[in-house]
Amino acid sequence: MMEWAKTVCLLLWAFTINSIADEFQDRALSLMADTPLIDGHNDLPWQMRSLFNNQLNTVDLYKLNTTHTNIPKIKEGHLSAQFWAAYVPCETQYKDAVRQTLEQIDVIHRMCHQYPEVFKFAASSDEIMQAFNENKTASLIGVEGGHSIDSSLGTLRTMYQLGARYLTLTHSCNTPWADNWLVDTGSDPVQHDGLSDFGKQVIREMNRIGMMIDLAHVPVTVMKQVLEISEAPVIFSHSSAYSICNHKRNVPDDVLMEVKRKEGIVMVNFYNDYVTCQKVANISDVADHFDHIKKVADASIIGFGGDYDGVTRVPEGLEDVSKYPDLVAELLRRKWTDDEIRDALGRNLIRVFREVEAVRDRMSGTKPDDTPIPLKEVQNPCRTDYGYKSSSTCTRSFYPLVLVLTLLNKLF
Numbered sequence: 001m002m003e004w005a006k007t008v009c010l011l012l013w014a015f016t017i018n019s020i021a022d023e024f025q026d027r028a029l030s031l032m033a034d035t036p037l038i039d040g041h042n043d044l045p046w047q048m049r050s051l052f053n054n055q056l057n058t059v060d061l062y063k064l065n066t067t068h069t070n071i072p073k074i075k076e077g078h079l080s081a082q083f084w085a086a087y088v089p090c091e092t093q094y095k096d097a098v099r100q101t102l103e104q105i106d107v108i109h110r111m112c113h114q115y116p117e118v119f120k121f122a123a124s125s126d127e128i129m130q131a132f133n134e135n136k137t138a139s140l141i142g143v144e145g146g147h148s149i150d151s152s153l154g155t156l157r158t159m160y161q162l163g164a165r166y167l168t169l170t171h172s173c174n175t176p177w178a179d180n181w182l183v184d185t186g187s188d189p190v191q192h193d194g195l196s197d198f199g200k201q202v203i204r205e206m207n208r209i210g211m212m213i214d215l216a217h218v219p220v221t222v223m224k225q226v227l228e229i230s231e232a233p234v235i236f237s238h239s240s241a242y243s244i245c246n247h248k249r250n251v252p253d254d255v256l257m258e259v260k261r262k263e264g265i266v267m268v269n270f271y272n273d274y275v276t277c278q279k280v281a282n283i284s285d286v287a288d289h290f291d292h293i294k295k296v297a298d299a300s301i302i303g304f305g306g307d308y309d310g311v312t313r314v315p316e317g318l319e320d321v322s323k324y325p326d327l328v329a330e331l332l333r334r335k336w337t338d339d340e341i342r343d344a345l346g347r348n349l350i351r352v353f354r355e356v357e358a359v360r361d362r363m364s365g366t367k368p369d370d371t372p373i374p375l376k377e378v379q380n381p382c383r384t385d386y387g388y389k390s391s392s393t394c395t396r397s398f399y400p401l402v403l404v405l406t407l408l409n410k411l412f
Helices: 002-034 044-052 071-076 097-114 125-133 153-161 197-209 220-229 253-261 283-297 321-333 338-362 390-411
Strands: 037-042 079-087 119-121 137-144 164-168 212-214 265-268 302-304
Touching (some): 002 321, 037 137, 037 321, 037 338, 044 079, 071 321, 079 125, 079 164, 097 119, 097 137, 119 125, 125 137, 137 212, 153 164, 197 212, 197 338, 212 338, 220 253, 253 265, 253 283, 265 283, 265 338, 283 321, 302 338
Parallel strands (some): 037 079, 137 164, 164 212
């Protein structure tokens, strides 16, 4: 009799636990039905490059199963808006970075054209909401790495015209105008003490044209400089909390407070190495980052920045983009309110985006910055110097010597 009673108790306990779990999952799905989940960073376009050389005609995103992201997983994960990364490696710097980045922008546009029933290209906060109302995944472009603009404000503006709506200032290499996050590890040298003068021009021009400034991948010095300079709020498209995992790709508490002051957003990264500083992690570990950022700076600066298809290890329970509802359910289990969830899902990013657009509109009477980076800061054998006056300057500097040699030749 005792054994029978024990079995009944265990069954009732299991039923209660499952019912509670179902309750959180149901609430999560309900919230995701009325508020768009916006993820700040996904590297599926790079997978299209590395796996298929951008030959989309050979790929079926309904059936592709070697990536974290495909169409069935997107639908199951209720992914309403995605910033797709137009990423090319640092090895392209000083070579063909601009061309390769344009090709990544092209592949994102072609994804939208090839699957119009799923993806809707978006380049504004309003267009995110339009796609959500049409039950499509708003597809936005983020250029990942300042090396992609080849130290050219004209290239920056051109990429904006093609739909890019954020630029990650560096990736994992210094540019001629900004230091990258590796300087904080000591593995890369400090070259600019953060931003050079031209780097500060880049920030102001991004404000003027309405491009979001992404501080993922930059050192703390650059984080603080940009937070001081920028008139618009900033984003961290895929970074986590440094106090939880002391990785230099993560955001320290004092910077979190500055992000709060500037009304920006930190979109939490799911890469195990940034979640636990180890090779293994689970969904609860990721939720710890959400909790910490909320405790330090408030839920109003939090978002999702999974980094799917750009990392080799993801947490148990967050194996691919289909798992977002499980993370939302975990936050609900931790007593997050519905309003806090809605903020993290998408309202925070929409608010930041709209303020970036508002700064752009206020600066609409300001002329484009057409002062180029100094030639000495970018001169290398793979770059021509058309437009600079170095050649004529060089000729003038040698003119007295030429004149003397000519006179000597006449005399002798």
